[in-house]
Amino acid sequence: MAAVMGRTEIEIKDTTYKVTVPNDPIAKLMYYFDCICTCVEPDSDYTIRRLRDYKNYSRLTSEEEAQLIAMCLGLSPDKLMGSIFHPTDDCGSFSNKFVEISAVKTDVLVTNSLLIGGQQKKVQKVMFFQKNWMENYFIEPLKAVQRRLNPPPRRRESSSCTIL
Numbered sequence: 001m002a003a004v005m006g007r008t009e010i011e012i013k014d015t016t017y018k019v020t021v022p023n024d025p026i027a028k029l030m031y032y033f034d035c036i037c038t039c040v041e042p043d044s045d046y047t048i049r050r051l052r053d054y055k056n057y058s059r060l061t062s063e064e065e066a067q068l069i070a071m072c073l074g075l076s077p078d079k080l081m082g083s084i085f086h087p088t089d090d091c092g093s094f095s096n097k098f099v100e101i102s103a104v105k106t107d108v109l110v111t112n113s114l115l116i117g118g119q120q121k122k123v124q125k126v127m128f129f130q131k132n133w134m135e136n137y138f139i140e141p142l143k144a145v146q147r148r149l150n151p152p153p154r155r156r157e158s159s160s161c162t163i164l
Contacts, residue, residue, distance in 0.1 A: 097127070
């Protein structure tokens with residue numbers, strides 16, 4: 001269920017904090033997934049916690065990487081835009097920021113819940129982001145993973161024979 005609130009007063013609590021994400025496509029996708037999960041109620045599921053732990057991206061198995069990619073594609077930005085993701089031109093010194101909103105403007109749609117890993121989760125925050133955040137943590141990492149999983153076919157060396 002979603003609701004559009006028509007209030008003119010807004011109480012916003014900035015809950016942004018600085019993080020360092022390893023320069024690896026899987027780590028970046030894990031951070032993208034972590035941002036989604038940061039906006040919903042905490043999850044105690046072991047698999048979800050592993051898929052969010054971008055600092056330890058190298059510990060994921062290939063099966064977990066596949067789960068992560070499926071989760072990110074299932075929770076792609078186009079599905080979250082206007083509910084928990086909101087584009088903006090200004091996030092201060094960050095490329096994204098998290099806020100808790102207790103009252104919202106008419107132009108901000110807030111959804112009550114989101115389905116993650118087969119479980120309904122209550123939305124607790126929304127995230128505002130600049131265009132470069134989406135490029136860095138969703139679009140480019142997915143392209144890199146696709147290139148890694150589907151390398152272009154190698155050109156075969158043509159062998160030439162001289163017949164005497």
